[in-house]
Amino acid sequence: AQSVSQHNHHVILSEAASLELGCNYSYGGTVNLFWYVQYPGQHLQLLLKYFSGDPLVKGIKGFEAEFIKSKFSFNLRKPSVQWSDTAEYFCAFSGGGADGLTFGKGTHLIIQP
Amino acid sequence: EAGVVQSPRYKIIEKKQPVAFWCNPISGHNTLYWYLQNLGQGPELLIRYENEEAVDDSQLPKDRFSAERLKGVDSTLKIQPAELGDSAVYLCASSLRTSVAGELFFGEGSRLTVL
Numbered sequence: 001a002q003s004v005s006q007h008n009h010h011v012i013l014s015e016a017a018s019l020e021l022g023c024n025y026s027y028g029g030t031v032n033l034f035w036y037v038q039y040p041g042q043h044l045q046l047l048l049k050y051f052s053g054d055p056l057v058k059g060i061k062g063f064e065a066e067f068i069k070s071k072f073s074f075n076l077r078k079p080s081v082q083w084s085d086t087a088e089y090f091c092a093f094s095g096g097g098a099d100g101l102t103f104g105k106g107t108h109l110i111i112q113p
Numbered sequence: 114e115a116g117v118v119q120s121p122r123y124k125i126i127e128k129k130q131p132v133a134f135w136c137n138p139i140s141g142h143n144t145l146y147w148y149l150q151n152l153g154q155g156p157e158l159l160i161r162y163e164n165e166e167a168v169d170d171s172q173l174p175k176d177r178f179s180a181e182r183l184k185g186v187d188s189t190l191k192i193q194p195a196e197l198g199d200s201a202v203y204l205c206a207s208s209l210r211t212s213v214a215g216e217l218f219f220g221e222g223s224r225l226t227v228l
Binding site for chain 1: 116
């Protein structure tokens with residue numbers, strides 16, 4: 001069955017710390033990969049996506065993610081977090097392009113000033 | 114450009130009562146999704162529409178849940194009767210085409226509390 005595993009449910013960091021959120025997917029074919037973010041009181045919005053080409057993709061607000069096919073991973077990174085990055089982060093993928101998105105359970109990130 | 118609009122934002126009902134949620138997708142988006150998000154979990158797909166056709170409703174509990182998208186634009190998700198375990202956020206999303214697996218655009222969700 002298709003699934004997404006996010007390694008940490010809760011992460012607490014101080015401002016300016018570096019961030020890496022783990023994501024692994026379970027699917028045998030070609031995938032499209034996404035990271036969505038949900039700020040407090042707001043709707044889910046796209047941070048970045050990978051469809052093909054360069055496995056290192058850059059998104060909004062200084063976030064980037066690297067697709068490592070051999071590890072079935074798509075980890076999210078940011079070199080220096082800000083208090084405003086406090087949010088829920090969801091990794092998601094679609095396989096084969098026809099079924100909508102399968103989401104992970106999310107990581108709740110808290111940035112302490 | 115207007116985003117995905119959902120209503121109501123919040124709904125509190127007693128168990129066994131009916132409830133309905135409405136969604137207006139982004140103009141021109143022919144694919145519409147209803148997702149369920151329980152507390153502390155990621156969104157789970159309930160149903161997906163291509164225009165007015167439900168192309169994937171395998172995860173929709175059909176004994177109490179129903180959905181429609183009569184003219185291929187707005188959609189309604191209904192629960193009748195509601196149970197305590199239905200308390201969750203119901204998310205609507207839209208996209209241009211699922212065949213290209215593009216980005217989904219989400220509404221703010223409808224938070225249901227069943228007492």
